[in-house]
Amino acid sequence: MATRNASAVWEGDLKGGHGKMRLGSGAFEGSYSFASRFESGTGTNPEELAGAAHAGCFSMAFANAMATEGHTAKKVATTAKVHLEKGADGFKISLIELECEAEVPGIDGVKFHELAEGAKRNCPISKLYAGTEIRLNAKLTR
Numbered sequence: 001m002a003t004r005n006a007s008a009v010w011e012g013d014l015k016g017g018h019g020k021m022r023l024g025s026g027a028f029e030g031s032y033s034f035a036s037r038f039e040s041g042t043g044t045n046p047e048e049l050a051g052a053a054h055a056g057c058f059s060m061a062f063a064n065a066m067a068t069e070g071h072t073a074k075k076v077a078t079t080a081k082v083h084l085e086k087g088a089d090g091f092k093i094s095l096i097e098l099e100c101e102a103e104v105p106g107i108d109g110v111k112f113h114e115l116a117e118g119a120k121r122n123c124p125i126s127k128l129y130a131g132t133e134i135r136l137n138a139k140l141t142r
Contacts, residue, residue, distance in 0.1 A: 008032075021049065037084075047093065051080035054125045058098055061123035062138075065115040071107040076100065093132050100138040112140045 005024030011017055015034045021044065022029040035041025055078040063073045083095040098120065104112065116138035120126055126134055 021046075047082040047084050050093070050129075051082040051096070054082075054096060054098065054123075054129065055080040057123040057125035058100070058119055062100065062102065062116055062119035065119050066102075066104055066107065066112075069107075069111065069115065071104050071111075074103040074105065076102040093129070096129060096132055096134045098134065098136045098138075100136065101141050102138065103141045105142075107140070109140055113138060 006022065007024070008019055008021045010019035018031060018033045020029060020031050030044040032043045032045050033041055036043030037045035037047070058080075059076040059078045062078075063076050066073050078098055078100040081095075081097040081099070082093055083097075084091055085094045087094075100116065102112070102116075116136060120134060120136045
């Protein structure tokens with residue numbers, strides 16, 4: 001299997017510094033800072049990229065699970081809300097909320113939700129975040 005790469009460079013101290021994150025494929029490069037991570041500053045942050053990875057992984061796993069059962073999705077759209085909180089021992093991602101809407105002809109609601117829960121449990125990024133609560137709200141659209 002392939003090994004994927006990403007890199008980050010940080011310059012300066014935490015509050016006044018800045019950095020850049022880059023995907024190994026070159027598909028994305030973005031700046032990040034204290035303000036983009038902990039306030040409302042411009043740029044990206046690790047949690048946003050983690051959310052994108054989770055949303056993408058879940059969407060693919062869910063689409064595959066449905067196709068395996070004979071229901072090819074026309075569209076699977078997922079948003080991940082990543083909650084970063086400060087606790088007594090530092091910052092942690094405490095919760096990830098996956099919001100999914102999928103257009104899947106011919107599937108019934110029970111099977112749809114069963115496969116959605118399976119994708120949530122089994123996509124590689126969900127497994128990576130096993131120590132974090134992951135909630136799923138999946139909606140079948142026609």
